[in-house]
Amino acid sequence: MSEKIIAIVPAAGIGARARAEHAAGPGLAGKTSQAPSPGQDTPMGGMSQPGRFQGFRDDPAAPLPKQYRLLKGEPMLRWAAKALLADPRISQVRVAVAAHDPWAETALAGLARTVWRGCGGPSRAATVMAALQDVALAPDDWVLVHDAARPGLPARALASLIDNCLARGSGALLALPVGDTVKRGTVSGYAADCVLTGADGAAPAAAASTAVVEATVPRETLWLAQTPQMFRAGQLLDALLAAQAAGAVVTDEASALERLGKRPGLVPGSARNFKVTWPEDFELMEKWL
Ligand SMILES: Nc1ccn([C@@H]2O[C@H](COP(=O)(O)OP(=O)(O)OP(=O)(O)O)[C@@H](O)[C@H]2O)c(=O)n1
């Protein structure tokens, strides 16, 4: 069986949930969009070049997709790609961006073993599927899919996922056991009056929330899915195509396999590998990088 591993980074989203800060004032945009001062060292990439990413400005009138927002002077996508490149077993990182994306070339310039393609689709699953179709892989080669929005992936977590899949010969994902008491509410937490919108982590509209507890959900067997998620290329593409044909919405690769009765492995991930989703996440992530 093949031990070839390529990584796919879906990076064609717009990051709508990261945008609420503009309604709440300058908030974190000012802090995270600044280029480093001249000569400032970047932890994983050597000396950053002043001005290199100066075109990566977030602007309420022309929002920069979150994967290009600067964290410690470098685009989030670049951090995510570099995290994958830390493992020499990954032979190539393939980044899938939106058609006509003007930022990828600069964001990824100079990274070894990295290519990008403008094959992004209307959903994360569509983007991953297009990236899989774009690359010529044998069905039993491995693909490891990692969100551009998870730049904090530690090398140790990545290595343990790869070790686990190669040892078992089947696919798995990083995930975190749920640590808090879990409530099911009467209203979606995504409802406009529940979501955190304050740049300082406050929830300005919280007073208006109409949500109440419906039940406490036993958490012992619950895990929060992270990425990377690693599967055989042929099996993953077939599963994504089957989900698409059935009109099923799958928000991660594992779900596509689960629909077909497969049981992906769960490998403990890391709190540092959280997905930058909400406005306050940029500042948090910068502390980890
Ligand atoms: N059509 C899409 C949608 C998302 N993604 C990617 O999937 C990853 C995880 O998605 P998420 O964090 O939900 O990003 P967005 O969809 O951009 O965010 P939002 O849902 O807040 O708009 C990101 O790297 C994002 O760029 C993608 O490649 N193609």
Ligand SMILES: C[C@](O)(CO)[C@H](O)COP(=O)(O)O
């Ligand atoms: C794949 C994922 O990162 C697992 O947590 C996540 O599902 C992708 O983001 P989305 O918010 O579900 O689109």
